Amino acid sequence: MSATRPLILSPGPHLHSVESTSRIMWWVNGSLAPAVAWGAFVFGPRVLLTILGSIAGAVVAESLAARMLRRPASVGDGSAVCTGLLLSLTLPPLVPWWIAFLGGAFGILLGKMIFGGLGFNLFNPAMVGRAFLMASFPLPMTAGWAAPRPWFGAPLDAVTTPTPLTTLREHGLSAAMQSLSGHGGPWNSLLMGFRSGSIGEVSMVLIALGAAVMLVRGIIRLTIPLSVMAGLAAVTAFSGAPGLHLLSGGLWLGAFYIATDYVTSPSTQGGRIAFGLLVGVLTGVIRMFGGYPEGICYAVLLGNAMVPAFNLWFRPHRRVLAGSPS
Amino acid sequence: MVKRLVATFLRGGIHPDPHKEATRDLPVVDFPASLQVTLPLIQHLGAPAVPLVKKGDVVRRGQKIADSPDSGAPLHATISGKVKNIDRHPHPTLAISQAIVIARSAEEPLVEEEWIEDPNWQECPPAEILARVREAGIVGLGGAAFPTWRKLTLPPDARVDVLVLNGAECEPFLTSDFRLMVERPREVLEGALVIARAIDVYDVRIGIESDKGEALERMGAELRRLPASPVEISLVSCATRYPQGAEKQLVQATTGRLVPLRCLPSAVGVLVQNVATAAAVREAVRFRRPLMDLTVCVTGPGVMQPRNVRAPIGTQLQELVDFCGGSREGTSRVIAGGPMMGRSLPRLDVPLVKGMNGLVLLTGPSPYTGGYDACVHCGRCLEACPLGLEPDQVGVYVEAGRQVETETFGALDCYECGCCTYACPSHRPLVQFMQVAKSAVRRSQAAKVLKG
Numbered sequence: 001m002s003a004t005r006p007l008i009l010s011p012g013p014h015l016h017s018v019e020s021t022s023r024i025m026w027w028v029n030g031s032l033a034p035a036v037a038w039g040a041f042v043f044g045p046r047v048l049l050t051i052l053g054s055i056a057g058a059v060v061a062e063s064l065a066a067r068m069l070r071r072p073a074s075v076g077d078g079s080a081v082c083t084g085l086l087l088s089l090t091l092p093p094l095v096p097w098w099i100a101f102l103g104g105a106f107g108i109l110l111g112k113m114i115f116g117g118l119g120f121n122l123f124n125p126a127m128v129g130r131a132f133l134m135a136s137f138p139l140p141m142t143a144g145w146a147a148p149r150p151w152f153g154a155p156l157d158a159v160t161t162p163t164p165l166t167t168l169r170e171h172g173l174s175a176a177m178q179s180l181s182g183h184g185g186p187w188n189s190l191l192m193g194f195r196s197g198s199i200g201e202v203s204m205v206l207i208a209l210g211a212a213v214m215l216v217r218g219i220i221r222l223t224i225p226l227s228v229m230a231g232l233a234a235v236t237a238f239s240g241a242p243g244l245h246l247l248s249g250g251l252w253l254g255a256f257y258i259a260t261d262y263v264t265s266p267s268t269q270g271g272r273i274a275f276g277l278l279v280g281v282l283t284g285v286i287r288m289f290g291g292y293p294e295g296i297c298y299a300v301l302l303g304n305a306m307v308p309a310f311n312l313w314f315r316p317h318r319r320v321l322a323g324s325p326s
Numbered sequence: 327m328v329k330r331l332v333a334t335f336l337r338g339g340i341h342p343d344p345h346k347e348a349t350r351d352l353p354v355v356d357f358p359a360s361l362q363v364t365l366p367l368i369q370h371l372g373a374p375a376v377p378l379v380k381k382g383d384v385v386r387r388g389q390k391i392a393d394s395p396d397s398g399a400p401l402h403a404t405i406s407g408k409v410k411n412i413d414r415h416p417h418p419t420l421a422i423s424q425a426i427v428i429a430r431s432a433e434e435p436l437v438e439e440e441w442i443e444d445p446n447w448q449e450c451p452p453a454e455i456l457a458r459v460r461e462a463g464i465v466g467l468g469g470a471a472f473p474t475w476r477k478l479t480l481p482p483d484a485r486v487d488v489l490v491l492n493g494a495e496c497e498p499f500l501t502s503d504f505r506l507m508v509e510r511p512r513e514v515l516e517g518a519l520v521i522a523r524a525i526d527v528y529d530v531r532i533g534i535e536s537d538k539g540e541a542l543e544r545m546g547a548e549l550r551r552l553p554a555s556p557v558e559i560s561l562v563s564c565a566t567r568y569p570q571g572a573e574k575q576l577v578q579a580t581t582g583r584l585v586p587l588r589c590l591p592s593a594v595g596v597l598v599q600n601v602a603t604a605a606a607v608r609e610a611v612r613f614r615r616p617l618m619d620l621t622v623c624v625t626g627p628g629v630m631q632p633r634n635v636r637a638p639i640g641t642q643l644q645e646l647v648d649f650c651g652g653s654r655e656g657t658s659r660v661i662a663g664g665p666m667m668g669r670s671l672p673r674l675d676v677p678l679v680k681g682m683n684g685l686v687l688l689t690g691p692s693p694y695t696g697g698y699d700a701c702v703h704c705g706r707c708l709e710a711c712p713l714g715l716e717p718d719q720v721g722v723y724v725e726a727g728r729q730v731e732t733e734t735f736g737a738l739d740c741y742e743c744g745c746c747t748y749a750c751p752s753h754r755p756l757v758q759f760m761q762v763a764k765s766a767v768r769r770s771q772a773a774k775v776l777k778g
């Protein structure tokens with residue numbers, strides 16, 4: 001061997017999968033691109049400003065905090081962008097960009113960096129940011145629902161309109177379905193997203209597409225999303241509108257993208273089922289008995305608080321004394 | 327009988343790129359007889375062997391030159407020539423150890439002991455089999471290098487009814503066992519029959535990963551040619567999944583039995599032997615031929631011409647690499663064994679020792695060069711661990727200086743297969759956290775015993 005340079009001595013294993021945290025984060029961000037584009041189409045390009053504002057807030061907060069804490073710059077790992085992006089997708093379309101900026105910054109600072117950065121936070125930073133905005137700017141956060149583009153090619157109206165779940169809450173199921181009976185009929189408008197709602201939640205099809213990308217790449221497993229849906233379905237089964245609950249209010253965005261956040265969800269399979277069920281049940285309870293028509297945000301935050309307990313209650317099953325000579 | 331079911335262990339495991347294409351179709355080539363070999367007196371765990379020769383003695387290939395005083399195995403000359411010295415020499419894993427150096431000049435012919443076939447080898451009594459296996463200096467050739475005669479000496483209360491031969495070769499890159507099964511299936515099968523006889527077992531299962539179709543075919547064809555015997559041998563095609571060749575996992579795949587944690591397979595009535603060990607046992611019992619050569623897969627992106635080489639024990643690794651065209655520019659790591667569980671070597675001027683079945687030259691930085699990040703709790707290590715341990719928790723506890731509290735997360739059970747580290751997106755050195763935790767827990771337990 002041409003011993004030009006010394007051999008590296010390193011512990012095993014000497015091979016590593018190509019996956020890395022930042023690669024995963026950027027895949028998550030990328031898989032949301034169709035939903036972003038659709039949000040911009042249905043609610044008009046101005047929502048892009050809201051999205052960029054939120055991402056900018058998260059990124060600025062992360063780099064400033066990292067500098068203050070003398071930690072290596074971590075913006076490149078894509079997780080701050082992910083937080084900002086997810087937060088903005090849960091916002092009503094009429095929220096101004098600077099509010100989104102504050103939400104992103106607050107979520108990163110108080111939701112993540114004061115705990116020590118990525119990996120140490122207990123609560124989902126995007127949802128911390130959203131809870132902060134709900135408390136500080138209740139009006140735009142609850143009334144900023146822009147009227148959607150009614151169908152392909154139709155122009156945008158500059159009016160606001162309540163979300164299906166708000167209508168359901170205030171006027172009952174038939175009124176809610178009535179509000180959805182646009183061009184394609186209620187189910188079509190739920191799936192395609194020609195309806196009012198938050199920026200990123202409106203098209204189930206595109207959220208499902210992004211989720212499929214994450215599933216195929218092994219980034220998430222179905223455990224948490226299915227458990228969330230099961231929990232919500234169980235609670236809303238007798239409300240007469242479980243289908244509407246399952247298809248709106250940001251449930252899919254929440255179940256596939258927010259509740260599956262690695263850091264703030266359990267890492268054991270059993271823990272994930274329990275966590276998902278809890279989030280789903282809480283979402284249903286908040287929607288039916290609480291003060292918010294969407295509910296997923298607080299349900300996720302409450303679920304987050306239980307994660308350390310779930311990790312300890314649902315340990316991997318270890319076969320210490322199984323099997324015997326046959 | 328050929329069983330063509332796809333069997334596997336059921337929990338955890340990973341699918342690394344097998345990287346076997348470079349050498350899988352290359353027949354094993356003999357290393358041209360060396361002029362000098364260095365035979366360390368430590369070839370495996372335990373006390374060093376004691377030399378039976380002294381400087382200046384003339385030895386023949388195959389002559390016993392050192393023996394172990396206790397539970398080890400003897401050592402044999404692997405070339406003929408003169409004992410040049412008995413001194414401290416670099417050792418691949420121990421840094422330095424006493425070694426016997428044998429040298430000959432290029433003009434001298436290679437003189438080998440004569441090996442006469444024992445016509446009654448198939449009727450050899452179990453005690454005699456063990457004696458011949460010990461005398462031949464055979465150790466586990468799958469990498470463990472545990473003296474085989476000791477493994478075959480079962481504890482009196484063990485009731486073993488199945489012999490499992492390990493032909494899984496689940497480590498990426500390596501193809502030496504594969505070539506053995508393709509080229510010399512008869513030797514493996516006869517070795518299996520001998521071992522079965524030694525431990526009085528009539529059910530032999532040979533586990534081979536399903537991507538090694540050629541090995542399954544050749545072994546199956548040879549199996550049909552084998553004369554009828556009360557011992558039933560079956561081939562089990564196992565899923566291609568690391569660590570299929572780990573003892574516990576292979577036992578589950580081939581027999582469906584679960585080996586409890588911290589127990590040997592004999593706890594569920596199984597004994598596992600590597601296919602190469604079986605072939606060596608056959609040589610020892612049939613011809614009384616000691617273990618002198620090893621089949622090493624010299625491969626990896628750092629090798630010019632990867633090859634499967636059959637070389638005498640004691641050959642310098644550098645000579646093996648040169649025989650394979652030398653190393654490429656940019657070779658940064660040399661791994662003895664497979665890249666998942668092998669050890670990285672600081673140098674190549676060390677001899678080939680028993681149990682080394684691969685030499686993998688890797689290029690580029692090690693997976694740990696870029697440092698590692700905090701655990702993001704993704705759960706991949708939990709999914710990857712074949713034993714159901716919690717390396718994520720152990721890592722966090724070790725970082726917090728609380729490693730003595732990690733027994734509950736499985737620190738003592740880890741067999742260091744590396745699946746967790748391989749899968750961790752934060753590049754955390756989880757196997758090393760496990761090692762730190764394991765020794766801390768052991769120390770604190772020992773301290774408690776002393777106090778109480």
Ligand code: SF4
Nearest residue numbers: 711740742743744746
């Ligand atoms: S190295 Fe240990 S903890 Fe990691 S996967 Fe293997 S057995 Fe499990």
Ligand code: SF4
Nearest residue numbers: 701702704705707750
């Ligand atoms: S794979 Fe790594 S990051 Fe994921 S849970 Fe395990 S230790 Fe944490």
